[in-house]
Amino acid sequence: MPTAFITGASRGLGLEFTRQYAAEGWRVFAACRDPAGANDLRDIAAGAEDRVRILTLDVTDHGRIESLARELAGETIDLLLNNAGVMEPHDITFGNMDYGMWAGIFEINLLAPTHMAEAFVDHVAGSGRKLIVTLSSGLGSVALNEAGSRLAPGKLYMYRTSKAAVNMVMRGLSFELKDRGVTSVVVSPGHVRTDMGGPKARLGPEESIASLRELIDGLSIADSGKFFSHDGGELPW
C-alpha cells in the first residue's frame, strides 16, 4: 500500500485526508503541532492498527523539518500533502494591515511547503507514485481576483498572496523535478466547512476530500505544474 505524509493533520482537511487514506489501507505519516491535543487524530490512529503514525511537526520549525526527514530516511513517501495553512481574520485589510502577521502567514503557507518539498524530495522520488500535492485556493488565483467574482475581489491580501506565491513555487518544481519523475501540483479543495472555511461553506470535508483523492489518484507526470479544482477541472493562474 502507498504512503502519504500529511501536514496539519490535527483537524479540518488534514484530519479528513488522514481518515480517508487510512480507511483505504494507506500508511499515513500524520504530522501536527500538538499530538497530545489532537484527540480526533489519535482516535483515527488507534483504529488503524499501525498504519497511521503521528509525528510532531510545527511546519515553521525548519530544524524539525530537516531532522524529521533524516529520521524517515529509507522510508518512501508516495504522496507528500502540504496541507497545513492559515488565513488572516477577514477584518484585517488594506488600511489596517498587520505586517508581522503577513510574514507569519508566508512562513506557514509558502516557506513551509517549499522546505517540506526540499527536505522530502528523495523520499518522494524513491516511491512508486512520486507526488507532491499542495493545498492552494481559488483565492490564490490572480485571474479570479476580478470584479464580480464570488471570491470577494480585493481583501484577504495575506492569504491570497501566500497562495499565489506557493502556486509559483510548486509550478517551478514541476520543471525542476521532471527528470526525477516527480509530479507537483496545487489543488483547491473548494469552499469547505472547517474552522477556516466556516460553517456556511458549500462542501463538507468528506465530499471535498473524496473528490480530491479521486483527482490525486488519477495524476500522472503529464499533469505536473497544473492548478486543479477539487472537481478535477483546471483553475486559471
Ligand SMILES: NC(=O)c1ccc[n+]([C@@H]2O[C@H](COP(=O)([O-])OP(=O)(O)OC[C@H]3O[C@@H](n4cnc5c(N)ncnc54)[C@H](OP(=O)(O)O)[C@@H]3O)[C@@H](O)[C@H]2O)c1
Ligand atoms: N476550508 C476551506 O474552505 C479551504 C479553501 C481553500 C483552501 N484551503 C486550504 O486547505 C488547507 C487546510 O485548510 P482547513 O480548512 O483544514 O483549515 P483549518 O481547519 O483551519 O486547519 C488548519 C490546519 O493547519 C494546521 N496548522 C496551522 N499552522 C500550523 C503550523 N505552524 N504547523 C503545523 N500545522 C499548522 C492546523 O493545526 P493546529 O490544529 O495545530 O492549529 C490545522 O491542522 C489549508 O492550506 C487551506 O489554506 C481550505
